[in-house]
Amino acid sequence: MVKKWDVTIPALTGKKTRKAYIYLPECYEEDDVRRYPVMYMFDGHNMFFDADSAFGKSWNMTSYMLWTRKPMIIVAVECNKEGNKRLSEYCPYGFSDPKYGQIRGQGRLYMDWLVEALKPFIDANFRTLPDREHTIIAGSSMGGLMALYGATVYNHVFQRAACLSPSLWTGPKKIMKLITEADIARDTTIYMDYGSEEMFNHPATAKALLDMNRLLLLKRVNLAFRIVPGGNHSEASWEKQIPIFMECLGL
Numbered sequence: 560m561v562k563k564w565d566v567t568i569p570a571l572t573g574k575k576t577r578k579a580y581i582y583l584p585e586c587y588e589e590d591d592v593r594r595y596p597v598m599y600m601f602d603g604h605n606m607f608f609d610a611d612s613a614f615g616k617s618w619n620m621t622s623y624m625l626w627t628r629k630p631m632i633i634v635a636v637e638c639n640k641e642g643n644k645r646l647s648e649y650c651p652y653g654f655s656d657p658k659y660g661q662i663r664g665q666g667r668l669y670m671d672w673l674v675e676a677l678k679p680f681i682d683a684n685f686r687t688l689p690d691r692e693h694t695i696i697a698g699s700s701m702g703g704l705m706a707l708y709g710a711t712v713y714n715h716v717f718q719r720a721a722c723l724s725p726s727l728w729t730g731p732k733k734i735m736k737l738i739t740e741a742d743i744a745r746d747t748t749i750y751m752d753y754g755s756e757e758m759f760n761h762p763a764t765a766k767a768l769l770d771m772n773r774l775l776l777l778k779r780v781n782l783a784f785r786i787v788p789g790g791n792h793s794e795a796s797w798e799k800q801i802p803i804f805m806e807c808l809g810l
Contacts, residue, residue, distance in 0.1 A: 596693035601702030603635030649701035728761035754790025
């Protein structure tokens, strides 16, 4: 079961609303005592329904969850789709790019809202397991970058993360600095992948991936990293990775 409702992120867009989605497992209504881990995801409009997705294809998370009957809640909020606002919201630092121009990084504002407003709302209104051990974060592309940022800089909140095709090219040195300075617990588990067909979309990607994985290993993170044969930068490709990252995260 997927429910939708409107949310605002005052620090980013004032009173303007956007859609939030929550997936509740089938057993949620059958057992009114049981509590569940929660996975927070980015680009909520692309997670569940093809009709809502930006490019007509979603991750189809609902089908996977129904098929596996995993006892887990998924919360996902849609991004700001205006111009380059998604790049701004989903980046914790500013960067410039020949194609996109100067981007103001508002990722910290977004993550503060997720941790300080959205998560408390979910924990208060649904039967969650609110502790760090049962709180996961996941996303792809810029959302993959934010999942990495969340699992490291906000490590006191998230124990596990799935970072698919993370946009490290936006500022390799900047994200490395943030993670270097982060206090990361040794039980942290991060899954990261990149498609073989998208590897050279940005010149900085290959080196950034090598440097990032080395840093995460030095920080004693439980890391699963893979290059996806034939994988590209699309929801269809990321959908195929769901069973793999779920298993790697122990979900």
